[in-house]
Amino acid sequence: MLPNALRYFLEVARIGSVNGASERLHVAGSAISRQISALEMQFETPLFERKPRGMVLTPAGEKLADYARRAFLDAEDVAAEIRGRVDTLRGTIRIATSEGLANVFMSEMAYFFREKYPEVRFDIHVVAPPNIALMVREGEVDIGIAFAVGTPIPVHVVRRVRVTTVAIMHPNHPLAARDHLTMADLANYPVALSTPDTTLRQVIDMRCAAEGVLLNVVMVSSHSAGLMHFARQGGAIAFASPISVRTWITDGLLVARPFVEDTAFNRSLEIQTMAARKLPRLVDDFSRFLADEIGGQIAL
Amino acid sequence: MLPNALRYFLEVARIGSVNGASERLHVAGSAISRQISALEMQFETPLFERKPRGMVLTPAGEKLADYARRAFLDAEDVAAEIRGRVDTLRGTIRIATSEGLANVFMSEMAYFFREKYPEVRFDIHVVAPPNIALMVREGEVDIGIAFAVGTPIPVHVVRRVRVTTVAIMHPNHPLAARDHLTMADLANYPVALSTPDTTLRQVIDMRCAAEGVLLNVVMVSSHSAGLMHFARQGGAIAFASPISVRTWITDGLLVARPFVEDTAFNRSLEIQTMAARKLPRLVDDFSRFLADEIGGQIAL
């Protein structure tokens, strides 16, 4: 459907070398090299910088890569639509999200959405937060659900909401009786934290530094569901955004307590899709569904 | 950049015959026929119905045509962006609009927009109202500015506003002293109308039929600016939407008088772009500019 030159180009951009792309594509490196030269000839500008250890995109190359990724997805979508005859209300939605959201939040969203569209399949990729937007940009997933991180990657943000951070504890915990907490309140109790690569941990660290509070950290885990269960057993206070733990709270298994003056604790939860991509109907529906849901959740 | 098969396919779709496309493309009909067969093989479904006088798209073919038109524009845009290096803030904006809007409204919009972007060029195509959306859909223009007509053509509507219809007359006209008019009021005076293929004429005819009023029509013209000048000389009452005549009113050359209970007189003015197309930055800017402008005009 699209010229091979673009496929080759894209794979070299991904892998960063002609030989690498050659192996993955089962195409001779010479052929790939020639096609890329042809593209550069056509656009009258180099698309890669030739470095000793491979090739990296020039700004012009970046533009072409963005276009090509979009073009392949578009072509794929229209082919599915034409072949499938049906307006693609069945299909697979590919999602990248972080570990903290994959548990309760994504499960709920998938469950509710499948009540509307029973034929939907979800492919959920749990990856490190900075990689979510990258995967969206490169078209490896249709939708990214992530807390915004510093690096601005050019993706389309369907919706962005400010999300608070709350302390999660056993219902009998002494602090469960309090309406609002400060970081200093927690200093006397054991706490459980996520790993430093999470956005959740980052806002907690920042807040502790600002208040000069040193927490009594008894557990650090990259598995947020594990932290929640640890908190449920009374082992420690954990942290989360309200949407990440909703069912546990409503079921009475845990209680959540907000912090006073919470703004420094806020993170931005984003629904991301590829910039300028025409989404398949199903994916578009789900992105709107998500946006509505978290739009409602913001009131929580 | 894109495979020839798609170019051939699209031209056959446009022209409606292989031989016709063969002439325009300077490619043998056999080659075109073969490429189209290949596409149909690839999608495992016919894209054209073979009629005795040529070929017409099947529903599957329509989908592919929509995709292909989009794909070619996208490819063109990205190529310009890569080559031009600059972020394409100079360039040409192609617009299709109706005769009534091309005069005052488009001139104003183009003039104001060029104050922001002096390097902009406009290609304005004045065509019959039903063709505006078609041209947008087929990618012959970037933006369509049209009053909505019955046939729903799948284009993206950037903005839609309800626009009233007013009577236009010389400042000394007896009716100029009235605040609101009815159709019956006009029966005693000569009026000038646009041709029946215009949306303006259609709403007037409908309203006259509803009220059972017979107008004293002294002029019918397909050139709305001519009708305005005729009204200005006192020859007749003409009709227009407020935005079509704004400068003439503000300059005091003509006066506009609204009708009582005007809703049946409303038309929907639409800013249209190709569905799901990623607009070049310049075009996107202009479409937003237009939307803002007519958004403001609605209060008029």
Place this chain on the structure above:
DNA sequence: CATGTTTACGAGTGTCGTAAGAATA
């Protein structure tokens, strides 16, 4: 010299144009 890209060249594939065949009013 190890790694990675580009050029040279023969083999294979695909596309094109001419011309003949088939379908339809």
Place this chain on the structure above:
DNA sequence: TATTCTTACGACACTCGTAAACATG
């Protein structure tokens, strides 16, 4: 029979893979 699409076939162009040449830390 006039128009249009499709198939047959030889000529040409393009792409590929192997292998050698080139660039660089």
